[in-house]
Amino acid sequence: MVKQVYSTDNAEVHTYGVNPTEIPIDGLLKVARLNGTVSPVIGLSDLSPVSGGFPNGGTFVSEEYVAANAVGMDINCGFSLSELDIRSARFHKNGKLNERKIRRLFEDVEKRIPIHTSRVRPKLEGISMQEVLYHGVQALPSEYISPEDIAQIEYQGSLDGDFDLDERTLKLASQQFPTIGGGNHFIDFVYVDKIFDQEATRNLDIDPKKVYVLIHTGSKGVGFEVNKHYNELFKQHPEVQTDQALSFLQKDHDLAIKYLRALNAAANFAFASRAVLRNQLEIALDTESRLIRDSSHNLIDMNENTITHRKGTQIAFPEQDERLNERDYKFGTPFIVPGSMTSEIYLCLPGQNISETHFTVNHGSGRKVPREIADKRHHDPKFKQATGNIVLNLEKTKLAREEAPYNYRDVGATMKDLETTGLAAKVARLQPFGVMIMGKK
DSSP states (O other): OOEEEEOOSSOOEEEESOOTTTSOOHHHHHHHTSTTEEEEEEEOTTOOOOSSSOOTTEEEEESSEEETTSSOSSTTOEEEEEEEEEEGGGTEETTEEOHHHHHHHHHHHHTTSOOBTTOOOOOOTTOOHHHHHHHGGGGSOTTTOOHHHHTTBGGGGOOOOOOOSOHHHHHHHHHTTTOOOSTTOEEEEEEEEEESOHHHHHHTTOOTTEEEEEEEEOOHHHHHHHHHHHHHHHHHSOSEEEETTEEEEETTSHHHHHHHHHHHHHHHHHHHHHHHHHHHHHHHHTOOEEEEEEEESEEEEEOSSOEEEEESEEEOOOTTOTTSOTTTTTTOOOEEEEOSTTSOEEEEEEOTTGGGGTTEEESSSOBSSOGGGSOOOTTOHHHHHHHTTOEETTTTSHHHHHTOGGGBOOHHHHHHHHHHTTSEEEEEEEEEEEEEOOBOO
């Protein structure tokens, strides 16, 4: 039952590791029935139920339509995995963590990155927010990012963006650049726990003795405003509606074209934000970093004849695909599959069946318990047991409880599903030792 196929009068729906008695697939079936939808519509094992619209953990391709609410509110929410020129033994040795040094690490980071809501950010010189929205990382001065790192960012961190929202949203962009944001966004400091593929590890130049940092964040308020604005406009002029939450326009409709360019602007904001966060980490920790991969999992990919909507799924091209850069040509696109912010993380490559899912794959294991009903008690004994000796900067907050490992599906089981269905192959397993989230102390 790992892979299941459902037929409609138009396109099929293929699900991977999804139990339809637990996770309704109505949102997938509605999109599959639309004319112009390319078969199959995909639901991956991190699929999350929604009351309307398209579910998180899904991908669909259309030859005709664009939907304004099919990639989530946080456009280009994504992962950035980098190597730091710091030995992991400083914080982790013989199975024991040095909490004092990890807390000091957090203090150093907070001098450059606004972790607490009251923290004032350092001034960033030479950055025009309007240019960032139009051009992404290409608008950043050279001191913020190297050409070598740009090569490892999806779309080289730059899409054809335009921005026609009000000055309030532009001001919001400046205020939130570059922050982590709330929800399940985080900075994870991790070490290499196990290597599964020596050759692929060498290709990515993974050093088991180094510290790695995983940043999970997106376009925050900018993406929210773009999605909200255009979703309302699409509802006023829909050519097709699957329900009240999902309206479609022809891809050549003026409003659809404006939306796609505004979506790109929000995506550019997120690409640049993650790049500057990496730069600020370097300054805070007085070290150098090297980007392994920066990828989105809430985005629309525009090709010559089709439009791919990805909500909670990330691109993964197989080996020798013409869209790969030089480093990845032999092995394929590297990607990250985490569980919760405190569980193990898998660095992966595409499996032999990745073309079945329109070259997309999970962005994680997916939530098991919705955030609104998660146990937020500070004295919850399960929390300390589940997080073990991992050090969190804000462990007594409600947000930390919402993101506890037991509120997520098991990432080990997710990886087993991905391997069984030929969608992913494990390269290495990473273990967090320090986790930073944004909020009030």
